Amino acid sequence: MSLCPVLDINDPALRRWQQRRPRPMPEVQDRVREILQEIEQGGETAVLARVRQLDAPQLENLWVTEEELEAATVDEAQLAAITQMIERVRDFHEVQLGVLTEGWEELNGTYGWRMDACEGAEFTGLVGQRMMPVGRAGVYVPGGKADYPSSVAMNAIPALVAGVQDVILASPPKPDGTLNAAMLVAARLLGLQKILKAGGAVAMGALAYGWEGFERVDLVVGPGNAYVNEAKRQLWGAVGVDQYAAASEVCVWAHEDAPADLAAADWLTQIEHAADNVGVLIATCADHAQEIIEAAENQLAFAERRDSMRAALRDFGVVVVCPDPTQAVTFINGFAPEHLSILGDEASQWIGDIRNAGCIALGLSTPQSAGDYAAGPSHTLPTSGAARFGGPLNVQTFLKFQSLIHLAEEDLEALAPVIETMGQLEGFPAHANGASVRSRRV
DSSP: OOSSOEEETTOGGGHHHHTOOOOOOHHHHHHHHHHHHHHHHHHHHHHHHHHHHHTOTTOOOSBOOHHHHHHOOOOHHHHHHHHHHHHHHHHHHHHHHHHHTTTOEEETTEEEEEEESSTTOSSOOEEEEEEEEOSEEEEEOOOTTOOOHHHHHHHHHHHHHHTOSEEEEEEOOOTTSOOOHHHHHHHHHTTOOOEEEOOHHHHHHHHHHOBTTBOOOSEEEOOOOHHHHHHHHHHBTTBEESOOOOSOEEEEEEOTTSOHHHHHHHHHHGGGSOTTOEEEEEESSHHHHHHHHHHHHHHHTTOTTHHHHHHHHHHHOEEEEOOOHHHHHHHHHHHOOSEEEEESTTGGGGGGGOOSOSEEEESTTOOHHHHHHTSSSOSOOOOTTGGGTOOOOOGGGGEEEEEEEEOOHHHHHHHHHHHHHHHHHTTOHHHHHHHHHHHHHO
């Protein structure tokens, strides 16, 4: 029995993968709505009660203490890996910020550009924009049984580089009330000291609403389960959110020269998270597809999470046989994967044709996991086809624009007829009067 369906590129059944989208679950919606209402009304007391109910029954303090943060340790190799990961992620986003702001004026921690309000006027004002970071950001880090220092780095560093003044972490505690050590080490290395012991929808509500003595944040980011994502959906408007994330997903396009073991390894990487992960493999012919499937079987035999990985491939995976590279590109752009691997010596020649993908790993020397841990870009990526209109979390996620208009009298004289006419045309005479009343004073 094959690990998953093997379909021809022209099979109509592939629409299932092209048309996927997040599907809210009514029971999750109701539970999240109840939790958020409690927190909005009850503040800190409600948050503590829910954390005790869901995670740590004896928890007394919702915040990580300075002693807890300093006491967290990992072994030497882990510390070196976390440190290098942080350095690479920081370097990448510092370069990104420099590229984005090249040629802009730096103004008291913000960046701006301007142009003359009216071209050719002797005495003119300006129009332009400022770009500045949000004031406070909340970063959610999944926790409990798992330890994710990479989620701290990949979500908090872009905020810090963007200039966010207050970055607050939130992560669910273990039953004894502690947080995972590696996560705390990453936070300490980044100088983050505000760490909330709360998970799921409880954490989202706490960050979005705040309470007396804890100011709400302006933006929440970070991966999470169905409750985190539903809370983001319901809280939009009360707080900014990065994206509505769904199950992890990968698409591997294995050219004819791609070794089967490499293609199999990348195919299996992203479905390691959970049994609802999506794994798509595109091979140039049926024989090559079968070689990769066999290599995946061999690797699954020794995988710690082989049962859930098999379930993911069985229920959400597919192998697509496609000898025509143009058709493969069309399928990939329609699928808009979170992670895309293009394996082959000529992989880079297709990069200009791929419009929709969260992160593209090119060539035989680039494993999927390089993007997860070491390359530099954030691994928080758009899922469920959102790469058609969205992109990775990055410094821009934490930056906002302000438009500026400062007209001189000569500018107003030139623009008043436009303002007055448009105001009357659209049925807003008070809009027109805003210009008229000034013109009469000149």
